[in-house]
Amino acid sequence: MTPRRRRMALVLGIVGGVSIAGALALSAFRQNVTFFFDPTQVVTGEVPAGERFRLGGMVTQGSLHRAPGSLEVRFVVTDFSHDVPVSYTGVLPDLFREGAGVVAHGHMRPDGTFVADEVLAKHDEKYMPPAVARSLKRRHGQSRADATAAPTPGAPAPRAPPSSAGT
């Protein structure tokens, strides 16, 4: 049975070796694997200066402002410990909502505003019928169920009904 044992050890060795190599490579390239940076990483300077990057987080309730007569919008992206103001000119995706996830691609202006040229909506893993969402909202005073609704600092403003923000 020795050759079979040897082949078994070889197969396990391949899997183990490749796993370790993969883990080392992925941790070495952690920066490059990161799809977006959150506001805390931006504020603490983990983001390479002067480069384009993606900023991800939640759109702060009540922070969305549209410039009348143009496609320019301003909103604040938060991870509930730090905030980054974002300015964007263009059409927002249908699922873009205050209180929902967003990923913006762009660069930081020296004044601390993130200028985005692309805004993507990041939705959560919850699926439910509209009626359930409405009754949850009535009970909790918000449209999203529970888990991801991390404690919002300050007074949690009542959430706006889910409306298409695409126009």
Next chain:
Amino acid sequence: MTWTWFHRLGSPPYVYALAARLTPWFAWPAALLIVGGLWGGLVLAPPDYQQGDGFRIIYVHAPSAWMSLMVYTTMAVAAAVGLIWRIKVAHAVAASCAPIGASFTFAALVTGALWGEPMWGTYWEWDPRLTSELILLFLYLGYMGLRAGLEDTQRSDRASAVLAVVGVVNVPIIHYSVTWWNSLHQAPSVMRLAKPTMAASMLVPLLMMLLGFTLFFGAVLLVRLRGEVLSRERSASWIREIVNA
């Protein structure tokens, strides 16, 4: 414990006949579950509170993505068994898995792109989940290319089996990519330790589709396996007996 059942699975004539007998037991439940799941998901299930009717693509996307991982795992385990125990039928199973898995991976990527455009606002992003799933497609294609490139069956079995075993590290990377790194793709709704984050009326059809796709894979694998065994054993006497009978 007796290992006769395991040793019999190494015999091509036995596996050829067994696969034929088992196929309908996979195919019919698969057909019923997929038809029922599609009816439940596309007609009976309510629209989603955020995505409306658009979320219904999940009934094809999630089972395809799940199968892309499951088929790869099956392929890698069969390849490892073939390498360690030198069982030709195990290599035949691995070889039969590859085109099925590649098709599921392709379906997952295409349905994901079609879903991503209206919901996220993009067909494709170099996001960890999307990128690792694309690498899975290349692993399948590489495996098939390597097999096709080597004339000698034994050499192509062993070389491609090593590739299949090496590539298996990608499977947990795909599954955990959304938890390990920031990702545009949302976390799993069903394949998680806690309760599924989906209303029951939407979840039941999805589970039917998952089971239906799994059984469908079983049926297609059995059919492909018979073809693979036939082509490998084409000069064997037991095949001549079947053909002449």
